[in-house]
Amino acid sequence: MTNEKTRQVLSTLWIFFMLNLVFRDIHEIGTAAFLNEALTGKINGAVITEELMLLGFVLIEIPLAMIIGSLFLPHKMCRWLTIVAAVLTGAILSLGLPGDLDDRAFAIVEFITLGYICWLAWRLPSLEKH
DSSP: OOHHHHHHHHHHHHHHHHHHHHHHHHHHHTSHHHHHHHHHTEETTEEOOHHHHHHHHHHHHHHHHHHHHHHHSOHHHHHHHHHHHHHHHHHHHHHTOOOSHHHHHHHHHHHHHHHHHHHHHHHHHHHHTO
């Protein structure tokens, strides 16, 4: 796979990751338990604060930035920022691992996607030589 093709795949994987993240949230919003918790200002026992909302912003903004960054960042910067972004995003996700089965299924897909993103980014230098 060429460097350009790998960058396109990375960008597409970030989009796939984001769609899973968004649809997990949309899927959860439809449950009565979530709606009842949201009305109290607590979700899964966590009080929804401005700081927690800011953490949510970071969780969403990092992958969104990498959709574009995967395509346009200089080669070495793309490699390392992609790896750091995937690891950081995975670490943030692991802080709030879901309890129900459907959310766990989404989380598994998200972690596998982040792992594949790291693997592809790690291979970028070897792909550059071909």
